[in-house]
Amino acid sequence: MLKNAILTLLSLAIAIGLGGYSVWYALNAQDGVGAIRIGQWTAFPEVGTLAADPYSKARVAREGVLALGQAEGLAFVAERDDAGEPLKRECTYTIEGGYPTARFWTLYAADQSLGVIDTGKPRQSALQSYDMLRRPDNSVVISVGNRPAPGNWLLTGGSGKMYFVLTFYDTPIASSTGLSDVTLPRILKAGCNA
Template sequence: MCGHDPLRSIFNLLFIFLIGLGVGSATAWYSIQKSHGLGAINIGQWSAWPFVGGSAVDPYTGAKVVADGSLPLGAAEGLAFEAVKDEEGTLLRLECSYRLEGITPPAKLWTLVAYTPDGAAVTPSPGGTSAKYSGNLMRFPDASFVINIGRSPMAGNWISIQGTGNFKLVLRLYDTPVTSSSGLIEPVMPKILQTGCES
C-alpha cells in the first residue's frame, strides 16, 4: 500500500499555481497590448478611445493608457486617434516614407504628431518638424490634403522623421462632434500609404 507523500502534493499545487500565474499574466498582457478596449472607435488603421479620459473607462483601456504612457484628452476637449500601421497593415517604420491623404472629421483644429512607441516625439531631420497643425496646412479646393512623411524634405506638407524602428501617428481633434453622443455616423479618416523604404 502506497503512502501519501505530502511534499509531492505541495510541489504539485505549487506547479499548478505557477502555470496559472503565467497564463493569467500572459492573457492580461495580451489584452492590454492588443485589445482596442471597450468603446473604441476604429476607422481604417486609426483607433481612439472617447471615454478614456473620464470615469467610465473600462479596466483594460485604462491599463493600456498607463502602459503606453499616453495622456488622453477629456471628452469635452476632443479626441485623439492613433495609427501604428499603414493601409496594408504593415507597422509604420522610421526607415520608410508615407503619404497621408484625405480628410479628417470636422474639428475646430487638429494636430498630427509622429511619436516613438514609448510616447516621445520623433526627432525630426534637420530643418524639419515631426508635427503638423491644421491651421498652416496646404489643402485642395475640396478641403482634402496630402501630408508627406519621411526623412528627406518634400514639397508641400511634410512631417520629418529619422532613425530606425517603429513609430506611431497621433491625430488629435479638438472640439469635434465625434466625441458627442450625436457624433458622426461614419467619420472619415485620412489614409496612410507607404511610398518606399530605405534599406
C-alpha cells in the same frame, strides 16, 4: 509530497505568467473594449470619462497621459497602413484625405509608448492644422519620412515600429453622434529604405 508541492508551484507560476501576459497584451493592444475603428485609425472615445473601461483607465495611468474628456477632443492612433502592414520608421508614407470638422488638430509619429519620436528637430516632428497646405477641396496630403519632401512633411527617424497619433480638439466627433459619417485620411506606403 514533494511532487504535489512542485506541481502546485508550477501551476501557480503558469497562472501568474499567463495572467500577467494577458494584462500586458490588453494594455498594449490598440483594439479592445470601448475602441472604435475608422479605416486604420483607432480611438477610445470614453477614455476621459467616468464610463471608461478598466483597461483604458489602466492604460492612461500607466502612460501618465492626460486623457481628453468627451467635450475636449478625441485622439486616433494608427499602427498599420491601408494595406494592413505595420508602420515602420524606415519607410516613407503619404497620409492623404479630408479631416473631420475640428477647431484644431495635431499629427505626430510616435514610438511604442505613444510619445513623439525623438528626431532632434521638434518643429518637424509634429504637425498642426493651422500650418497645413491644403488642396482646393480642403483635403491635405502629408509626406512622412526621414528625407525632406515638398509640401506638408512629417519627419521620422531611426528604425522599428511606429504609430501615427491624430488628435482632434473641440470637435463634434468626440460625441457618439458625431462618429456616424466620419472619414479619416488614408495611410499609403510610398517605399522603404533597404
